[in-house]
Amino acid sequence: MVRPSRPRPADDRGLSARPAHLDPTPTRRSLLRGGLALGATAGAVLGSELWSGAGAADAVTVDYPTATWAPASSANYTAASRPTTYPVDLVVIHVTQETFADTISLFQDPAHAAAAHYVVRSADGAVDQCVREHDIAWHAGNWDYNTRSIGIEHEGWVDQPAYFTNALYRASAALTAAVCTKYGIPKDRNHIIGHYQVPGTDHTDPGPNWDWVRYLRLVNGV
Numbered sequence: 001m002v003r004p005s006r007p008r009p010a011d012d013r014g015l016s017a018r019p020a021h022l023d024p025t026p027t028r029r030s031l032l033r034g035g036l037a038l039g040a041t042a043g044a045v046l047g048s049e050l051w052s053g054a055g056a057a058d059a060v061t062v063d064y065p066t067a068t069w070a071p072a073s074s075a076n077y078t079a080a081s082r083p084t085t086y087p088v089d090l091v092v093i094h095v096t097q098e099t100f101a102d103t104i105s106l107f108q109d110p111a112h113a114a115a116a117h118y119v120v121r122s123a124d125g126a127v128d129q130c131v132r133e134h135d136i137a138w139h140a141g142n143w144d145y146n147t148r149s150i151g152i153e154h155e156g157w158v159d160q161p162a163y164f165t166n167a168l169y170r171a172s173a174a175l176t177a178a179v180c181t182k183y184g185i186p187k188d189r190n191h192i193i194g195h196y197q198v199p200g201t202d203h204t205d206p207g208p209n210w211d212w213v214r215y216l217r218l219v220n221g222v
């Protein structure tokens with residue numbers, strides 16, 4: 001999980017578009033975001049996924065071919081040129097403690113101060129990419145680990161194992177396997193770690209209900 005400990009007001013949880021003038025750093029991303037919002041009005045895009053399925057932009061923006069581009073605010077990560085500037089040798093597994101839609105919304109909030117590269121949906125294993133892999137997402141709460149890792153969030157709560165569906169495990173394992181293959185990361189528990197294993201963290205995710213044995217088998221295709 002990457003949310004701050006403070007509760008958020010209910011009226012701050014929606015996916016209503018932020019006025020462009022409030023974005024302190026209008027970038028290609030924010031321009032793209034605006035374009036996607038316009039495209040969404042003509043497309044069959046569900047309200048809970050404002051930035052999803054908007055067409056050709058996804059194909060050129062995501063690092064994982066079946067992911068949907070759902071860009072985090074650029075205030076929630078550090079632009080970088082990994083793996084040139086930093087080696088990538090870890091995958092960090094998280095659980096959101098939020099719904100999928102609220103997680104995407106929080107990552108779009110420039111005040112959230114956190115985001116992960118990917119979010120996997122419980123019901124069907126859909127994958128949204130929120131930060132490019134070459135950038136340093138703020139998900140581990142530890143700068144060194146952030147520089148070295150890809151962060152994957154899973155929709156659910158650590159004490160509600162029903163969220164850890166077959167679809168979620170399979171989709172996430174396929175994503176992790178692809179990331180490991182791309183960067184030459186060993187597909188083992190020394191390199192695929194839980195947030196709780198990051199030095200200095202007080203987070204417990206993914207928690208005792210996460211089936212690591214099953215997950216590593218799936219990552220390794222056995």
Ligand SMILES: [Zn+2]
Binds near residue numbers: 093094095139195205
């Ligand atoms: Zn976490």
